[in-house]
Amino acid sequence: xxxxxxxxxxxxxxxxxxxxxxxxxxxxxxxxxxxxxxxxxxxxxxxxxxxxxxxxxxxxxxxxxxxxxxxxxxxxxxxxxxxxxxxxxxxxxxxxxxxxxxxxxxxxxxxxxxxxxxxxxxxxxxxxxxxxxxxxxxxxxxxxxxxxxxxxxxxxxxxxxxxxxxxxxxxxxxxxxxxxxxxxxxxxxxxxxxxxxxxxxxxxxxxxxxxxxxxxxxxxxxxx
Amino acid sequence: xxxxxxxxxxxxxxxxxxxxxxxxxxxxxxxxxxxxxxxxxxxxxxxxxxxxxxxxxxxxxxxxxxxxxxxxxxxxxxxxxxxxxxxxxxxxxxxxxxxxxxxxxxxxxxxxxxxxxxxxxxxxxxxxxxxxxxxxxxxxxxxxxxxxxxxxxxxxxxxxxxxxxxxxxxxxxxxxxxxxxxxxxxxxxxxxxxxxxxxxxxxxxxxxxxxxxxxxxxxxxxxx
Amino acid sequence: xxxxxxxxxxxxxxxxxxxxxxxxxxxxxxxxxxxxxxxxxxxxxxxxxxxxxxxxxxxxxxxxxxxxxxxxxxxxxxxxxxxxxxxxxxxxxxxxxxxxxxxxxxxxxxxxxxxxxxxxxxxxxxxxxxxxxxxxxxxxxxxxxxxxxxxxxxxxxxxxxxxxxxxxxxxxxxxxxxxxxxxxxxxxxxxxxxxxxxxxxxxxxxxxxxxxxxxxxxxxxxxx
Amino acid sequence: xxxxxxxxxxxxxxxxxxxxxxxxxxxxxxxxxxxxxxxxxxxxxxxxxxxxxxxxxxxxxxxxxxxxxxxxxxxxxxxxxxxxxxxxxxxxxxxxxxxxxxxxxxxxxxxxxxxxxxxxxxxxxxxxxxxxxxxxxxxxxxxxxxxxxxxxxxxxxxxxxxxxxxxxxxxxxxxxxxxxxxxxxxxxxxxxxxxxxxxxxxxxxxxxxxxxxxxxxxxxxxxx
DNA sequence: AATGAATGAGTATTCATTCAT
DNA sequence: TATGAATGAATACTCATTCAT
Numbered sequence: 001x002x003x004x005x006x007x008x009x010x011x012x013x014x015x016x017x018x019x020x021x022x023x024x025x026x027x028x029x030x031x032x033x034x035x036x037x038x039x040x041x042x043x044x045x046x047x048x049x050x051x052x053x054x055x056x057x058x059x060x061x062x063x064x065x066x067x068x069x070x071x072x073x074x075x076x077x078x079x080x081x082x083x084x085x086x087x088x089x090x091x092x093x094x095x096x097x098x099x100x101x102x103x104x105x106x107x108x109x110x111x112x113x114x115x116x117x118x119x120x121x122x123x124x125x126x127x128x129x130x131x132x133x134x135x136x137x138x139x140x141x142x143x144x145x146x147x148x149x150x151x152x153x154x155x156x157x158x159x160x161x162x163x164x165x166x167x168x169x170x171x172x173x174x175x176x177x178x179x180x181x182x183x184x185x186x187x188x189x190x191x192x193x194x195x196x197x198x199x200x201x202x203x204x205x206x207x208x209x210x211x212x213x214x215x216x217x218x219x220x221x222x223x224x
Numbered sequence: 225x226x227x228x229x230x231x232x233x234x235x236x237x238x239x240x241x242x243x244x245x246x247x248x249x250x251x252x253x254x255x256x257x258x259x260x261x262x263x264x265x266x267x268x269x270x271x272x273x274x275x276x277x278x279x280x281x282x283x284x285x286x287x288x289x290x291x292x293x294x295x296x297x298x299x300x301x302x303x304x305x306x307x308x309x310x311x312x313x314x315x316x317x318x319x320x321x322x323x324x325x326x327x328x329x330x331x332x333x334x335x336x337x338x339x340x341x342x343x344x345x346x347x348x349x350x351x352x353x354x355x356x357x358x359x360x361x362x363x364x365x366x367x368x369x370x371x372x373x374x375x376x377x378x379x380x381x382x383x384x385x386x387x388x389x390x391x392x393x394x395x396x397x398x399x400x401x402x403x404x405x406x407x408x409x410x411x412x413x414x415x416x417x418x419x420x421x422x423x424x425x426x427x428x429x430x431x432x433x434x435x436x437x438x439x440x441x442x443x444x445x446x447x448x
Numbered sequence: 449x450x451x452x453x454x455x456x457x458x459x460x461x462x463x464x465x466x467x468x469x470x471x472x473x474x475x476x477x478x479x480x481x482x483x484x485x486x487x488x489x490x491x492x493x494x495x496x497x498x499x500x501x502x503x504x505x506x507x508x509x510x511x512x513x514x515x516x517x518x519x520x521x522x523x524x525x526x527x528x529x530x531x532x533x534x535x536x537x538x539x540x541x542x543x544x545x546x547x548x549x550x551x552x553x554x555x556x557x558x559x560x561x562x563x564x565x566x567x568x569x570x571x572x573x574x575x576x577x578x579x580x581x582x583x584x585x586x587x588x589x590x591x592x593x594x595x596x597x598x599x600x601x602x603x604x605x606x607x608x609x610x611x612x613x614x615x616x617x618x619x620x621x622x623x624x625x626x627x628x629x630x631x632x633x634x635x636x637x638x639x640x641x642x643x644x645x646x647x648x649x650x651x652x653x654x655x656x657x658x659x660x661x662x663x664x665x666x667x668x669x670x671x672x
Numbered sequence: 673x674x675x676x677x678x679x680x681x682x683x684x685x686x687x688x689x690x691x692x693x694x695x696x697x698x699x700x701x702x703x704x705x706x707x708x709x710x711x712x713x714x715x716x717x718x719x720x721x722x723x724x725x726x727x728x729x730x731x732x733x734x735x736x737x738x739x740x741x742x743x744x745x746x747x748x749x750x751x752x753x754x755x756x757x758x759x760x761x762x763x764x765x766x767x768x769x770x771x772x773x774x775x776x777x778x779x780x781x782x783x784x785x786x787x788x789x790x791x792x793x794x795x796x797x798x799x800x801x802x803x804x805x806x807x808x809x810x811x812x813x814x815x816x817x818x819x820x821x822x823x824x825x826x827x828x829x830x831x832x833x834x835x836x837x838x839x840x841x842x843x844x845x846x847x848x849x850x851x852x853x854x855x856x857x858x859x860x861x862x863x864x865x866x867x868x869x870x871x872x873x874x875x876x877x878x879x880x881x882x883x884x885x886x887x888x889x890x891x892x893x894x895x896x
Numbered sequence: 897a898a899t900g901a902a903t904g905a906g907t908a909t910t911c912a913t914t915c916a917t
Numbered sequence: 918t919a920t921g922a923a924t925g926a927a928t929a930c931t932c933a934t935t936c937a938t
Contacts, residue, residue, distance in 0.1 A: 026338075027334070044924050045922070107334040110252050110330065171387070173347065266900055267933090268898065271933090490902065491904075555779070557844040558699070570844060612839065615838070616835060716922090717921095719912090902934105902936080911924105917922105
């Protein structure tokens with residue numbers, strides 16, 4: 001995918017079917033036999049493309065975290081010509097991405113007990129790169145005048161933001177329901193914007209309120 | 225326990241051992257044989273007390289959610305003579321409680337796929353009673369002058385607060401580490417206070433800042 | 449068996465059925481399912497008694513090598529009142545023992561590639577204890593006047609003796625044939641006696657020839 | 673090879689790679705995929721040249737037994753102008769040949785259970801032709817005055833000799849070790865010479881002892 | 897209450913072999 | 918000749934659960 005335009009059609013079909021089944025029924029109760037039968041291929045063929053179930057999950061995690069990293073980069077560039085609309089649009093994309101891979105935030109902890117390599121990837125990527133990237137991004141947004149707050153506040157803001165973001169997607173009550181990505185992203189976005197609201201600078205308050213109003217037309221944003 | 229004076233010593237030992245093992249190694253990789261061996265009892269005996277593994281988990285969930293409900297009630301009474309110190313102290317207790325049952329917030333979604341009844345309990349209790357209880361509590365805190373914000377804001381605040389609370393405990397990077405409950409609770413509490421900060425009324429700002437300072441002595445709480 | 453009068457009837461039945469099947473069909477083509485089905489027990493039950501197939505083999509190897517060690521001890525004591533008849537009778541017992549566990553000398557090398565722990569046991573026991581024991585025994589027999597030869601000769605004699613002993617049992621042409629143990633032991637014994645003949649002292653030559661004649665009545669033992 | 677000028681380069685490469693891998697890791701744990709990957713060819717290509725894995729083994733057995741037969745013929749001619757040196761040199765060549773194909777004596781019995789046709793070849797060739805050939809050879813050596821003994825003795829000598837020869841190569845403790853062929857052949861040769869020693873005629877005793885001394889310089893050959 | 901042997905449907909995985917290109 | 922994706926029966930092993938005592 002990244003380097004050589006994808007390994008093979010079957011490889012990709014396995015990855016995509018697994019993602020779908022994992023999201024629907026939970027990784028735990030989706031066996032390699034299920035995946036193969038779902039695709040009308042033999043287990044032998046599945047194992048021709050993947051050495052083990054772990055590797056399918058790892059490939060999914062790779063795609064998931066690569067997407068997150070890409071959005072983070074996009075966010076870095078976006079903030080050059082900072083606009084609330086741009087930020088919100090990106091945030092929705094991120095939430096849709098998270099929703100696409102929702103089995104990951106949902107079951108990441110319980111995956112650790114059966115997939116050691118995933119734990120390592122996670123430490124490096126999620127808890128490392130991405131976490132730090134989000135922090136940097138928030139400080140940049142402050143530098144550009146979009147956010148206000150001292151270092152400690154912005155630090156907590158960044159960390160809590162991530163927790164809320166994945167926590168929203170991992171919410172057990174919505175997880176398996178076949179909600180539309182659009183709806184989940186919208187509502188999640190609204191929650192996150194309300195979370196950010198107190199830190200939005202006065203200069204950006206007006207467009208911020210406008211966006212908020214456009215998402216949930218009834219209520220205006222009250223001053224804190 | 226409270227009403228029926230506990231079923232039997234063995235029953236309780238099974239529940240407690242399971243909790244410990246689930247937290248340490250993840251529910252998924254703890255078998256009923258592990259639990260029995262850990263307690264030096266036979267599997268037959270374990271199944272004399274519990275019809276199935278699910279029931280052990282359900283009993284743990286019952287205790288977990290009962291604890292949460294109790295703390296919620298305590299919060300309701302506390303708010304009569306509202307004090308920041310009281311709130312913080314209760315928050316720490318809740319976080320310690322969550323930490324004690326941390327395998328639940330960590331793996332709740334993935335448990336659903338193998339435990340249908342748990343999903344039902346969850347909808348009723350967590351997403352129902354408790355969720356509504358927290359919302360009521362936050363409105364009460366506003367009525368008592370501790371928090372400020374309009375209905376929509378307080379609504380989002382309550383919901384996000386819960387997400388953050390469990391999200392903090394379920395963080396995969398701390399989950400299996402043998403952190404001390406005290407440390408986890410402290411840091412989580414700090415995160416949550418920073419989350420609430422913008423909504424604390426001016427009347428309570430001083431004690432709030434005092435408490436915050438006492439928890440992380442170096443930094444004062446800056447105005448938004 | 450050795451310490452606590454055997455673990456359980458089923459444990460022993462598994463060991464014995466495995467031995468029989470391994471001898472008949474070769475360890476390689478006898479699966480744990482075969483063994484269970486042969487005994488009319490479930491695979492689960494088989495795995496209740498043995499953690500893995502390797503452990504069945506290891507237990508068989510344990511019994512095999514324990515038997516060999518016991519016979520070696522018996523040989524040590526026997527040689528106190530040295531007699532050709534006693535030696536021959538013991539040799540027949542050893543050959544019958546080897547024949548009972550014939551799948552081991554037959555497939556030991558190819559077992560190594562799938563059973564690391566067996567290789568370790570083998571180095572310690574077979575190539576260590578037993579090999580040295582046989583050497584000591586042969587030197588003792590010389591001291592008692594039954595054998596003649598210098599140290600180098602007796603050393604080679606001992607080593608070649610062992611090679612012949614197991615080589616005879618492992619002979620691929622007789623291995624799977626349902627020969628009677630008695631016949632195999634007889635013929636093997638004869639081969640081994642002819643191998644030893646040149647080193648039998650003149651003092652023991654007469655009884656030696658008598659025994660030889662009794663086993664293969666037609667031919668007398670010619671002088672070298 | 674000799675008659676049909678070899679089937680194809682790939683055919684031969686497969687045979688040779690298989691031999692190497694079988695010797696190193698044991699036939700049992702070398703899959704057809706391993707062989708193909710080792711040669712950088714596709715499995716399909718491997719199966720273009722061989723109908724099944726068995727056939728590779730059969731071809732190796734063919735080469736192995738052909739070599740043995742050739743050496744046996746050479747021995748027949750050699751004995752015309754009988755010399756101890758010539759015999760020893762040939763014996764070393766045979767041992768090196770056996771070492772080259774060592775996976776065969778090591779696993780021949782266990783191969784039978786998965787390769788019926790091999791069992792048939794073996795009965796015809798090894799247990800038939802070669803066995804009888806060796807017997808004839810030994811009688812010839814006696815006729816030429818190199819060996820002494822009656823018919824029964826020489827018969828047992830021939831049979832035991834073969835058992836020792838392959839037994840030495842198949843010894844599980846040296847099998848997988850990357851010993852040099854030269855060393856193995858030397859030591860094996862010495863063992864076999866000591867085995868023959870008692871039957872060497874007085875006329876050939878002197879050159880025999882000379883050769884023995886040259887191989888293990890320290891010790892002279894003691895009279896029996 | 898308690899034991900521990902027994903069950904059996906499942907689970908990931910392997911590997912000789914086939915087949916379309 | 919050669920490729921490499923695809924097959925599928927087999928294999929070792931697991932684990933929640935049952936049952937006779």
